[in-house]
Amino acid sequence: MVHANYLVIGSGVAGLTYAIKIAQRFPNKTVIIVTKADEQESNTKYAQGGVAVVLDLEEDSFQKHIQDTLVAGDGLCDEAVVEMVIKEGPQRLKELIHWGASFDLNESGELDLGLEGGHSEYRVVHHKDITGLEVERVLLQQVHKLSNVTVLSHHFALDLITEHHLDIPESKNITCYGAYVLNQKTGDIITITADSTLLASGGIGRVYGHTTNPIIATGDGIAMAYRAKVLIKDMEFVQFHPTALYNNKDGRSFLISEAVRGFGAILRDKNGYRFMPDYDKRAELASRDIVSQSIDAELKKSGDSHVFLDCTHLDTNEFKKHFPNIYQECSFKHIDIEKDWIPVVPASHYLCGGIVVDKNGQTSVTNLFACGECSRTGLHGANRLASNSLLEALVYAQNIFKYHTEHPPDRINLNIPDWNDEGTSITKENILIQHNLTQLQALMRNYVGIVRSNNRLEKAVIHLDLIYNEVEELYKNAKVNTALCELRNMVNVAHLIICQSLERKHNKGGYYNIDYTETGKESPIQVPL
DSSP states (O other): OEEEEEEEEOOSHHHHHHHHHHHHHOTTSOEEEEOSSOTTOSTGGGOOSOEEOOOOTTTOOHHHHHHHHHHHHTTOSOHHHHHHHHHHHHHHHHHHHHHTOOOOBOTTSSBOEEOOTTOSSOOEEOSTTOHHHHHHHHHHHHHTTOTTEEEETTEEEEEEOOGGGTTSOOOSSOBOOEEEEEETTTOOEEEEEEEEEEEOOOOOGGGGSSBSSOTTOSOHHHHHHHHTTOOEEOTTOEEEEEEEEOOSSSSBOOBOOHHHHHTTOEEEOTTOOOOGGGTOTTGGGSOHHHHHHHHHHHHHHHOOSOEEEEOTTSOHHHHHHHOHHHHHHHHHTTOOTTTOOEEEEEEEEEESOEEEOOTTOBOSSBTEEEOGGGEEOSSSTTSOOTTOHHHHHHHHHHHHHHHHHHSOOOOOOOOOOOOOOTTOBOOSOHHHHHHHHHHHHHHHHHHSSSEEOHHHHHHHHHHHHHHHHHHHHHHHHBOOOHHHHHHHHHHHHHHHHHHHHHHOOSOBTTBEETTOOOOSSOOSOOOOO
16 A cells, blocks of 8 residues: 555646646655656647637737637636636746746747637747647656656556445545556556545547547546546537548547648648638638538538648748648658648547536545546536647646645545455456447447437447446456556446437537537538438
């Protein structure tokens, strides 16, 4: 058994920012960061766009950014949270820069602000097209300076420890006492008790197979929270990024940043027709839900597998300067952006719902906090505004840190039992894991994708039950391994997405069901039935 004063599950911007602050403030307290891959592997690493922050108060304003966020969220944002996050933005950015983050400058030596879909002004601070990688680099550099922080790479969090695991009668007031963690290199399962636990475990993209997320994005934190009876909400609002580089294989899709359309790129069908003005007056700069639904409608009409992003009219040298990573990836795929259109298709990108938290990042379970993409703060509502996610993670990491300075958690002094895997054996049926994973991802893409229907959702429930029963049977009899636990987590997440989709009776933001035409605002997307 290992004890931590503060346990952090996840090593993206949310978890690392919090860990740095709490470790610096309490040098005599221990902080353990658990991450299932290398410490730098997270959704943060792949964030291309940047951090949306109001800096130019002559052209821009907090109110404009607030309004853009509310419009994207389609009436479901918590306005008080939106105001808090956006007004905190400049201070949190200043902190990142103080820690050593480098952001692009313009010819005047000031921060070069980018424009992305849904934004009314240039306000996205970026580091070329690899902003997330730069932020991750700086945060890890800070973490390594702190002697009271331990990073457990290649450790997989299996389950949160609650009264369910103890000889304590369950009540309505559930408490988190830490987590059971699998050392993936040795196979040992460690019991980590913690005075306070933070879930900063990222997104759920791999549930859909085709995703801009890394392979580790399997919704582990949300699934663990669900099994611990934590309140989870708005799981139906899965944001699909409109422009992932098309590939005909199942796996991570390379992201073509929103900023490329802000830079002037145009969406066309295979015949060269520019279709976005038919759907929205903002054309390519409409919010992600509109662009994704529009592309989906075009593909359903044409039967094609993808559309195209045309950059041939843009200044190639400027493109290389702003998007070197995207240019390099296109070149690697033998796409010459001066002559060729880039084949693109929407892919699962971001979850707007998740574990419900208050302004202090507290969940409905005592001593359990959540931050980043796995959390549902109320900022995004029904659809996230581009580049608001890194901002949200930075602000909420600060809020949770501040809460803990004012309300230090009590020391956990309980006899926690070790993980019990009596009666299990090492599975020799790994083919069952891969088969069920493939089935699950196809089910989610085809039945619970960008455009949904009640009929498909109801059928999805039936199909998912079959997968669930097979996976649970395997889990009960097998010694745990990462692939099996990830699959189990993805089944839990799929269940939440499907059930909460069925509960929604109106189209909002990123959620579009062809059975609902009576909405708060009529969707411009006419999808063939």
